[in-house]
Amino acid sequence: MGIRISGLGVYLPEKVLTNFDLEKMVDTSDDWITTRTGIKERRIAQDETLTYMAKQASLMALQMANTDPEEIDLILVATLTPDKTFPATACLLQAELSAKRAFAFDLSAACSGFLYALDVAHSYLVSGKVNKALVVGAEKLSTIVNWQDRNTCVLFGDGAGAAVVEKSQDGLYTSKLYSDGSLWELLFAEKCGHIQMKGRELFKVAVRSMEEACRQVLKEANISVEDVDLVVPHQANIRIVQALAEKLGIPFEKIYSNIHRYGNTSAASIPIALYEAYKEGKLKRGDTLLMTAMGGGLTWGAVLMRF
């Protein structure tokens, strides 16, 4: 027994903040940001709450899955930037969607949040306790970015992605999740504080850890790199993605990236990328899909599944 993603949806705020806009805010340049990260612009939420963004993405995903909100048994929201300390954004979302049957909770695993949430949903689905789950990655990182710090403010953006997940007869699903709390100081924000980051160290750990996770799931599933149709990695930095592709021996055409448009949207980056890859025809039904992420915690992991 495996799982399948039957619906995908996104919400991307209208306001675009380009590298040229950032040149007017901090001592940086479009050239520096583009060559170091691949990012050209990012979206910034204005009046939108996180719950609103999650709701819009969820409605799209439910429509694609032809699913009524009342059919959903479980709602998971992966986020670093909830609207309130409590209740969980997932509960606010449940109310907004009138998904009356669902139990709902948030999950905090930074940029790996969507993969962690997908794996929790997988466990509930295959256990038989849940028939349909709504898995959301949503972030309003603009609220925790220090807009005076050029080291970090150029990297992040806002957005939401959602997936309706259900059981499938196709058994291909292998996951491997990791955490190392001893490295928390590489990337964190204090309560009500700003994102703080040791970028250079993180870069190396990101490449190494995602490679390790990908190799592990491929090995456990007994699937060769050549048999992977598409890799959808967390969108942190195009150079991290390129280095990962090189290490895994995967041609870059098999790696999906939209980082130039949105920057790093943390837990939202993989579901947004999945949606766009699907819409662009790069991710097709039946594809062997490999997803990998790494983020604050530190947390990292990979999921291999049939799309």
Ligand code: ACO
């Ligand atoms: N514009 C211009 N100059 C800048 C900027 C900027 N926005 N930011 C930093 N610099 C300067 C630095 O001050 C430094 O100057 P110095 O040499 O005079 O001290 C110089 O550029 C080079 O800095 P480095 O840190 O060596 O640059 P690097 O090539 O490592 O790129 C970056 C920095 C983009 C942050 C990179 O290390 C990176 O992407 N790391 C991963 C961070 C990340 O992705 N974090 C997100 C969460 S973790 C994850 O999602 C995987």
